Amino acid sequence: MSGGADVPAVPSVQVVIDCADPHAQAEFWAAALGYEVEDVEPLARRMLEAGYATGADVMTRGGTLVWRDAAAARDPGGVRPRLYLQRVPEPKTVKNRVHLDLHVGPELVDSEVARLEGLGAVRAGEGRQGPQRWVVMTDPEGNELCVS
Structure with missing residues (x-):
């Protein structure tokens, strides 16, 4: 274009x-x-x-x-x-400088994490700032993503 x-x-x-x-x-x-x-x-x-x-x-x-x-x-x-x-x-040897954030809403974070684990993702940690919560995961090759 x-x-x-x-x-x-x-x-x-x-x-x-x-x-x-x-x-x-x-x-x-x-x-x-x-x-x-x-x-x-x-x-x-x-x-x-x-x-x-x-x-x-x-x-x-x-x-x-x-x-x-x-x-x-x-x-x-x-x-x-x-x-x-x-x-x-x-x-892959170090943390990604860019990653995808998958926004599903607070009520669906846990079910989405479980679904992604079923696809081969791995839970790597969790973060929180005020009311905002996110789960850090890695895809099957170790690339980071977050679910919030």
Whole structure:
């Protein structure tokens, strides 16, 4: 999207998460957020046919052609940011500088934490400031998130 001469372009936003297994992470985050794992097979086939990608760039997962080193989870309503999960060679070693906060309301925090634990998240701690309470968790690869 580009603006006119006096109007700057408004960028869209996606959140990128480095990980070891982008497909498993995309499945976790899709389930956690009510997103869908993005179907990239049509694009991957076009890129292969055009010579922009090779067989080394793709693999089959669950009978579907996917990018070997990346996956994405998308809000089916198109309102919330897309999550792009990319494979990186190094493991996570320190606390994330950016994390997702999942706001469900005080009455649903405990049930949401339990649901996320069922998906593979791990409870890492809890915080409180005045009436605000949050639970710090990690996704299956150790990336932090908070539930409040």
